Amino acid sequence: MERPLLLVGCGKMGGAMLEGWLAQGTADAGVYVVEPSGSLPYGLGSKPGISVVASADALPADLHPEMIVLAVKPQVMSDVIGAYRRFAKPGTCFLSVAAGKTIAYFEQHLGDKAAIVRTIPNTPAAIGRGITGCTANANVGKAERDLADRLLRAVGEAVWVEDEALIDSITGLSGSGPAYVFHMVEAMAAAGEKVGLPADIAMQLARATVAGAGELMRQTGEDAAVLRQNVTSPNGTTYAGLQVLMDEKAGLTQLMEKTVDAATQRSRELSN
Numbered sequence: 001m002e003r004p005l006l007l008v009g010c011g012k013m014g015g016a017m018l019e020g021w022l023a024q025g026t027a028d029a030g031v032y033v034v035e036p037s038g039s040l041p042y043g044l045g046s047k048p049g050i051s052v053v054a055s056a057d058a059l060p061a062d063l064h065p066e067m068i069v070l071a072v073k074p075q076v077m078s079d080v081i082g083a084y085r086r087f088a089k090p091g092t093c094f095l096s097v098a099a100g101k102t103i104a105y106f107e108q109h110l111g112d113k114a115a116i117v118r119t120i121p122n123t124p125a126a127i128g129r130g131i132t133g134c135t136a137n138a139n140v141g142k143a144e145r146d147l148a149d150r151l152l153r154a155v156g157e158a159v160w161v162e163d164e165a166l167i168d169s170i171t172g173l174s175g176s177g178p179a180y181v182f183h184m185v186e187a188m189a190a191a192g193e194k195v196g197l198p199a200d201i202a203m204q205l206a207r208a209t210v211a212g213a214g215e216l217m218r219q220t221g222e223d224a225a226v227l228r229q230n231v232t233s234p235n236g237t238t239y240a241g242l243q244v245l246m247d248e249k250a251g252l253t254q255l256m257e258k259t260v261d262a263a264t265q266r267s268r269e270l271s272n
């Protein structure tokens with residue numbers, strides 16, 4: 001990078017991304033962080049190249065960031081965004097990670113000349129295993145898109161879509177998805193207790209099973225269906241369990257469809 005990054009909001013998502021950029025050396029021209037509390041997670045505040053300020057007013061008057069990453073909650077975005085309109089000029093691109101907030105919303109607040117990348121990452125970004133859905137407006141040139149891609153790939157994978165409406169769907173699937181998986185661990189552990197296991201052992205088994213299954217899928221690159229079949233002996237124990245989980249009327253497929261749909265709808269609502 002030739003000029004600094006500006007990160008607005010350094011909570012769970014902004015902090016995870018900043019950690020990835022530092023680890024990968026992506027933000028080599030320095031990062032200004034606006035964070036009202038002044039304290040950054042993971043001890044990031046004391047890392048070289050990081051300058052923390054409590055508000056946009058405290059940023060240097062001549063700052064010309066290459067990219068401004070907006071990582072505040074969607075509900076506070078309208079209180080925050082106005083302070084950054086002065087940066088909306090050639091050479092500066094905005095990248096939002098906020099659920100629901102559309103490109104039209106940012107153009108309304110930053111002007112229709114602003115270069116805007118709308119994304120939705122997820123929390124495994126904290127360990128470099130995130131996946132981010134991205135789209136951009138017509139003001140984003142190749143260099144800006146490449147930089148956004150590099151920043152996002154520093155914390156995992158990036159998937160670009162042309163149709164912005166798909167970002168709500170990506171939010172419902174992979175943005176919120178880690179929570180579904182963590183809840184599955186909770187549900188498996190609770191079910192283990194019901195069949196007689198002590199709570200601590202049930203949780204240890206559930207965590208290791210989900211983590212191990214995820215790692216097996218990642219390392220082998222094998223289809224999920226094939227990996228499932230590899231566990232399932234004809235008329236064995238897994239088959240008996242899957243008869244319930246894959247029930248055509250009330251199985252996980254139907255439940256997951258409703259779950260992802262509810263999250264997608266909520267993402268659409270947050271645009272207001």
Ligand SMILES: NC(=O)C1=CN([C@@H]2O[C@H](COP(=O)(O)OP(=O)(O)OC[C@H]3O[C@@H](n4cnc5c(N)ncnc54)[C@H](OP(=O)(O)O)[C@@H]3O)[C@@H](O)[C@H]2O)C=CC1
Pocket residue numbers: 008009010011012013014034035036037055071072073074076079080097098099120121122123175176
């Ligand atoms: N968590 C997740 O799994 C995902 C989150 N996102 C998106 O990321 C964004 C941030 O979410 P998340 O990190 O979870 O939330 P957090 O609350 O952890 O982070 C938001 C941060 O913004 C700070 N903040 C509040 N007001 C301002 C301001 N005026 N200027 C600068 N910073 C400010 C908050 O400080 P303080 O706490 O002191 O108020 C907080 O540190 C959201 O838009 C969310 O939709 C996207 C994908 C996944």
Ligand SMILES: O=C(O)[C@@H]1CCC=N1
Pocket residue numbers: 099171175176
């Ligand atoms: O729950 C939320 O609204 C945020 C966006 C995606 C994941 N967490």
